[in-house]
Amino acid sequence: MSETIAAPAPRIGFVSLGCPKNLTDSELILTQLSAEGYQTSKTFEGADLVVVNTCGFIDDAVRESLDTIGEALADNGKVIVTGCLGAKAGKDGGTLVQDVHPSVLAVTGPQATQQVMDAVHRHLPKPHDPFLDLVPGVFGAAGLKLTPRHYAYLKISEGCNHRCTFCIIPSMRGDLVSRPIGEVLKEAQALFEGGVKELLIISQDTSAYGVDVKYRTGFWGGRPVRTRLLELVQALGELAAPHGAWVRLHYVYPYPHVDEIVPLMAEGKVLPYLDVPLQHSHPEVLRRMKRPASGEKNLERIERWRAMCPEIVVRSTFIAGFPGETEEEFQHLLDFMRAARIDRAGCFAYSPVAGAAANQLPGMLPAELREERRARFMAVAEQVSMDKLRERVGATMQVLVDSAPALGRRGGVGRSYADAPEIDGVVQLLPPEKASKTLKVGSFTRARIVGTQGHDLVAVPI
Helix, strand or coil: CCCCCCCCCCEEEEEECCCHHHHHHHHHHHHHHHHCCCEEECCCCCCCEEEEEECCCCHHHHHHHHHHHHHHHHHCCCEEEEEHHHHCECHHHCEHHHHHCCCCCEECCCCCHHHHHHHHHHHCCCCCCHHHCCCCCCCHHHCCCCCCCCEEEEECEECCCCCCCCCCHHHHHCCCEECCHHHHHHHHHHHHHCCCCEEEEECCCHHHCCHHHCCCEEEECCEEEECCHHHHHHHHHHHHHHHCCEEEECCCCCCHHHHHCHHHHHCCCCCCEEECCCECCCHHHHHHHCCCCCHHHHHHHHHHHHHHCCCCEEEEEEEECCCCCCHHHHHHHHHHHHHHCCCEEEEEECCCCCCCHHHHCCCCCCHHHHHHHHHHHHHHHHHHHHHHHHCCCCCEEEEEEEECHHHHCCCEEEECCCCCCCCCCCEEECCCCCCCCCCCCCCEEEEEEEEEECCEEEEEEC
């Protein structure tokens, strides 16, 4: 009797560029591919087809995305493009991607899982083995993840209702669309049950969660829960507690109702950490940016948060050299940084982005001046950050272990509650004092802070 040898599953190369929000789009596509029996390849050459999830926010990201598409075409030849760059218009009704790389098989915008799958099906028919139509992995309903197993991003909404003059995200991702709260909590529960020890909450505007649906009541675990940030954070804290897991909030605009969340941080329900994209401090610059808050209120609000929760860590991003920014307005920003004592700050020199309204504002500054102001800002920001780090020397902190060669006997690398992955500092772990003490990736250890090293802390596991 002859045996039927199954054909190998089609292999798809996958590249995800850009921010964590793009990463969660990639995870959705990969989960669907896996559920339909496709395999993924780590190389372009070993794949039957390549999907590139692009970023199109700033010029450097556009160049990186176009270069990556070019590499995939050169090495493989069959490329599908998705993501923010795919939404950028080109000539004659096409897309920018097709103008530069006309041989790509298909182009979609962001959050377009079904359109990507339709393109894959056209050019690489899916396997027909029904036994493969199962989602593998430990996360069940949460699907596949591209992050290390012990932390994961959870996107609670898509799009943004603001029209900041330097930003083109709404033109690519649309207005705010909040995910149903029951769906968000179901994914969170699956992630915690699958071993995630840190859940990072992301969106374009986390504070606005539920605004688009007028905070309507959803259901979770048989009980009503409003689609609102406070109720969401309360529920996430409850889900995290049995697993001893962290919940970290990103992209939180400083609206007044954020004050309601800070007591939950003081109680240990969620991490006392807020990623707040302030962008500037001077009222006139913020007005030209069309930002939703003024600098004076932001300083008062941060002081109020610290009064409610002294342990709170605030990270933010700023823009230096925005069109029309005077030296006085820039000095206002430096004074704000010193007064607010922002724990972690990043800064971009203003970069004209195609399609952004700010390009039409008067007073575009020379590139050299924009870069010089960015450098001056970072000198102040780094001094503030290092001064605050030195205050932690002698303290004992809980550290989530990210790396621990040889079970940590020679030390390792971890993060405290003050450190989000990839954007903040780390805790350099020295060899434990006790020979019996070991470290395991994805677990917590107590550590005594003994020094600082640039943006990082140095600690001894205890």
